[in-house]
Amino acid sequence: MSWSSLIPATSFMPIQATEIAKEVDLLYAFLIISSLVSFVILIGGMTWFLIKFKRTSLDQKSAYITHNNFAEFLWSFIPLVIMMGIFYWGMVIFEKLRTPPEDIAAEIHVTGEQWAWTYRYANGKEFYSSANEPMIVPAGKATKLILTSKDVIHSFYVPAFRTKQDAVPGKLTQLWFEPKQPGEYIVFCTEYCGTKHSGMMIKIKAIPSEEYAAWYHAEKKGADTPADLGKVLFAQKGCAGCHSIDGTRVVGPTMKGLFESERKFTDGSKTKADENYLRESILVSTAKIVETYSPVMPPFQGQLSDVEVANLIEYIKSIK
Amino acid sequence: MSSAHTKTEHGHTDHNYLNHGSGIWSWMTTLDHKRIGLMYFATVATLFLIGGFFALGIRLHLAKFGAEPLLDPDTYNKFMTFHGAIMVFMVIIPGIPAFLGNFVLPIQLGAKDVAFPRLNLASYYIFIAGAAIAASSMIFNQVDTGWTFYTPYSTAKTGNGVILLVLGAFTMGFSSILTGLNFIVTTHKLRAPGMTMDRIPLMIWALYSTSIIQILATPILAITLLLIGAEKTLGVGIFDPDLGGDPVLFQHFFWFYSHPAVYIMILPAMGVISELITAFSKKTIFGYRAIAYSSVAIAAVSFLVWGHHMFVSGQSTLAGIIFSIITMFVGVPTAIKLFNWISTMYRGTVTFEAPMLFALGFMFLFTIGGLTGVFLASTGMDVHFHDTYFVVAHFHYVMVGGTLMALMGGIYYWFPKMFGRMTSDLGGRISWVLIFTGFNVTFFPQFVLGAMGMPRRYFDYLPEYTNLNQISTVGSWLIGLGFLVGLITIIHGIFKGEKASDNPWGAKTLEWQTSSPPPHENFINTPTVTAGPYDFR
Numbered sequence: 001m002s003w004s005s006l007i008p009a010t011s012f013m014p015i016q017a018t019e020i021a022k023e024v025d026l027l028y029a030f031l032i033i034s035s036l037v038s039f040v041i042l043i044g045g046m047t048w049f050l051i052k053f054k055r056t057s058l059d060q061k062s063a064y065i066t067h068n069n070f071a072e073f074l075w076s077f078i079p080l081v082i083m084m085g086i087f088y089w090g091m092v093i094f095e096k097l098r099t100p101p102e103d104i105a106a107e108i109h110v111t112g113e114q115w116a117w118t119y120r121y122a123n124g125k126e127f128y129s130s131a132n133e134p135m136i137v138p139a140g141k142a143t144k145l146i147l148t149s150k151d152v153i154h155s156f157y158v159p160a161f162r163t164k165q166d167a168v169p170g171k172l173t174q175l176w177f178e179p180k181q182p183g184e185y186i187v188f189c190t191e192y193c194g195t196k197h198s199g200m201m202i203k204i205k206a207i208p209s210e211e212y213a214a215w216y217h218a219e220k221k222g223a224d225t226p227a228d229l230g231k232v233l234f235a236q237k238g239c240a241g242c243h244s245i246d247g248t249r250v251v252g253p254t255m256k257g258l259f260e261s262e263r264k265f266t267d268g269s270k271t272k273a274d275e276n277y278l279r280e281s282i283l284v285s286t287a288k289i290v291e292t293y294s295p296v297m298p299p300f301q302g303q304l305s306d307v308e309v310a311n312l313i314e315y316i317k318s319i320k
Numbered sequence: 321m322s323s324a325h326t327k328t329e330h331g332h333t334d335h336n337y338l339n340h341g342s343g344i345w346s347w348m349t350t351l352d353h354k355r356i357g358l359m360y361f362a363t364v365a366t367l368f369l370i371g372g373f374f375a376l377g378i379r380l381h382l383a384k385f386g387a388e389p390l391l392d393p394d395t396y397n398k399f400m401t402f403h404g405a406i407m408v409f410m411v412i413i414p415g416i417p418a419f420l421g422n423f424v425l426p427i428q429l430g431a432k433d434v435a436f437p438r439l440n441l442a443s444y445y446i447f448i449a450g451a452a453i454a455a456s457s458m459i460f461n462q463v464d465t466g467w468t469f470y471t472p473y474s475t476a477k478t479g480n481g482v483i484l485l486v487l488g489a490f491t492m493g494f495s496s497i498l499t500g501l502n503f504i505v506t507t508h509k510l511r512a513p514g515m516t517m518d519r520i521p522l523m524i525w526a527l528y529s530t531s532i533i534q535i536l537a538t539p540i541l542a543i544t545l546l547l548i549g550a551e552k553t554l555g556v557g558i559f560d561p562d563l564g565g566d567p568v569l570f571q572h573f574f575w576f577y578s579h580p581a582v583y584i585m586i587l588p589a590m591g592v593i594s595e596l597i598t599a600f601s602k603k604t605i606f607g608y609r610a611i612a613y614s615s616v617a618i619a620a621v622s623f624l625v626w627g628h629h630m631f632v633s634g635q636s637t638l639a640g641i642i643f644s645i646i647t648m649f650v651g652v653p654t655a656i657k658l659f660n661w662i663s664t665m666y667r668g669t670v671t672f673e674a675p676m677l678f679a680l681g682f683m684f685l686f687t688i689g690g691l692t693g694v695f696l697a698s699t700g701m702d703v704h705f706h707d708t709y710f711v712v713a714h715f716h717y718v719m720v721g722g723t724l725m726a727l728m729g730g731i732y733y734w735f736p737k738m739f740g741r742m743t744s745d746l747g748g749r750i751s752w753v754l755i756f757t758g759f760n761v762t763f764f765p766q767f768v769l770g771a772m773g774m775p776r777r778y779f780d781y782l783p784e785y786t787n788l789n790q791i792s793t794v795g796s797w798l799i800g801l802g803f804l805v806g807l808i809t810i811i812h813g814i815f816k817g818e819k820a821s822d823n824p825w826g827a828k829t830l831e832w833q834t835s836s837p838p839p840h841e842n843f844i845n846t847p848t849v850t851a852g853p854y855d856f857r
Contacts, residue, residue, distance in 0.1 A: 014772065028701060031701065042659075049670070062603035068663075072659075087698060090701050096700075170566070194464070194473060194477060
């Protein structure tokens with residue numbers, strides 16, 4: 001219960017299924033109030049002038065006022081200050097929405113296509129979505145989604161979590177959320193994607209985390225985990241010829257402890273090795289060359305499917 | 321204007337631009353900016369009716385009154401695409417500059433015509449050619465991308481009709497660039513003696529700022545659209561990830577034009593409002609310089625905010641934050657304008673003829689549109705609202721509530737000058753009440769739908785969104801009826817309206833100092849200007 005629940009407009013918002021949803025709604029309530037106040041000042045002022053200065057006879061004279069520096073300064077400066085405040089408040093929430101916490105309980109690869117989503121868990125469980133195959137996640141714990149698309153741009157929107165992220169083909173984007181309570185939450189596609197765009201819906205089902213653990217470890221749908229499949233692929237594609245998995249220096253950088261380590265490149269730039277970096281390094285291997293190495297790796301663009309790339313990434317992530 | 325302007329002793333039966341040459345051919349080959357303006361009027365009005373038909377179809381479908389959906393999904397998506405493409409590229413962008421601007425700009429400057437009359441006529445035919453090419457996409461092939469043509473849907477997953485629509489928009493872009501060029505040169509070179517840059521009417525300042533955006537931003541759209549064509553026909557691989565391209569790059573290109581284009585749509589409307597408020601308050605505009613310079617400021621900042629369409633596209637968090645703060649800056653010159661217009665009414669003597677009602681309607685609706693824009697500029701808030709009905713409501717409040725209200729107000733205001741006759745004030749007022757009411761009934765519920773989470777471009781939706789969608793649809797009929805009444809009022813005015821005097825509103829700008837309708841070259845003797853444009857002393 002807070003002052004924001006006094007604003008009827010906030011009642012139109014979907015249920016607040018996450019902590020961030022509450023924060024978003026607080027900003028929303030503030031925006032509604034400040035908009036109402038601004039509206040009353042502007043349109044109320046206008047209406048008052050219209051009534052007060054309505055022309056009543058033909059020979060009436062208007063005042064001759066060209067400008068007023070003080071008033072003009074005030075009505076430029078005050079809106080500026082208010083808007084900077086709104087900017088800052090929005091930025092604080094945005095950074096929370098975009099920065100997953102350290103401890104992620106579930107990490108799911110989500111791939112959009114016309115007009116369905118596929119979700120693959122780290123242990124190989126894989127689901128081709130439809131309304132009756134919800135995405136199972138733990139309640140009270142953080143879930144991270146790694147999004148991409150097979151064909152056109154889709155967007156993963158969970159109104160109850162107040163979050164949304166485009167799934168772009170040829171790129172990995174991410175989204176995280178932490179549903180407070182067990183329950184079912186609807187997911188819309190919000191990037192127009194063709195005929196059945198509005199039918200591309202799934203549900204996220206949050207279940208108590210002990211139940212989730214039991215479900216997660218119960219019989220698998222796929223034969224092997226993505227990391228297992230990635231390991232096979234790593235051998236098949238000859239990656240081991242240049243990349244060690246035990247820290248030894250060979251032609252290319254070792255895979256050991258690579259994920260989330262800081263990489264320095266020959267052009268002096270740095271980045272943290274996240275999924276997108278791994279993906280790029282596999283597909284367009286000469287894009288970023290790690291310091292002290294040479295650009296000798298062939299690009300794998302067009303030779304690996306998205307799923308294969310995801311499997312390789314999962315394998316590399318597992319080499320700690 | 322309290323200037324030593326020329327009094328014309330011309331009556332209405334005398335020679336004027338409407339009877340200067342007769343027959344269809346004299347219109348089709350005319351170099352007179354006033355006639356070209358009216359040809360744009362007829363063209364844009366026709367296109368508006370077509371775009372409006374698609375809008376009513378969309379709304380009727382979404383009301384779900386019957387058990388069966390009215391449209392199938394593919395037809396719905398085409399309706400949605402044509403409604404957007406026609407209204408944006410063929411109605412709102414050319415509406416005020418090409419039609420009202422063409423008619424008014426040279427007269428307000430005291431010029432005989434625009435700087436390049438032949439180029440002006442060519443611009444019109446280029447526009448017609450572009451509109452025809454775009455329209456042919458409707459007949460020949462499936463176009464269902466929405467007016468934004470996002471890749472790779474447009475390049476890899478839908479029919480080749482897109483190429484025609486894109487080619488049409490490309491062609492119309494040239495018309496826009498050439499008109500902008502013409503206006504800039506006219507403003508600089510053809511002002512009447514004594515008309516310094518701080519004595520030009522605010523309508524001209526608005527058109528001038530718009531023209532700058534048109535000539536700088538439109539080429540970018542043109543290139544982007546060409547790239548879509550190249551991608552689709554030749555597979556060059558700029559946007560298609562399968563070919564090594566980047567689909568988000570398209571969005572950067574597209575919004576780098578299309579965000580400034582939003583100001584191509586709204587700045588001229590602000591110009592019209594500045595004219596109407598001062599004329600119907602019978603008072604000098606408050607803060608002339610602030611309004612003029614804020615137009616230029618909006619034009620400048622408009623180039624730096626395109627990324628606010630892409631907060632959830634996968635662009636970096638930092639980029640989102642930077643675009644958010646720059647977007648907030650747009651709010652300041654916009655607020656300045658609103659405050660100035662309201663202050664203009666203070667201690668004025670205000671009357672409420674139809675054009676003024678539309679100006680007040682603009683203020684009301686544009687204020688709501690502007691304030692809800694702040695919601696969307698705020699990153700954390702926008703993540704929830706992006707691509708929902710909240711956005712649909714917001715930009716309709718700005719573009720329809722803003723631009724179309726100003727366009728209607730401008731038509732009623734300059735109508736006596738165009739045709740030498742008055743429109744029925746009652747007709748204008750009835751159409752205003754219907755449009756204004758219908759507009760709010762249609763679009764206000766959409767803010768709520770957006771907050772509830774209903775995404776845009778949806779053929780179908782969850783049951784809990786039904787009631788608000790039905791209210792919205794009923795509102796759309798009121799708008800349709802309002803424009804129908806407006807159309808009848810205008811046609812009646814052209815043929816049966818009372819004769820207009822030279823200056824029926826008692827306004828001060830130069831176009832009211834010549835006869836209604838003006839002679840072929842606007843003024844019998846070139847006027848001399850000795851004071852500012854709104855000198856109601």
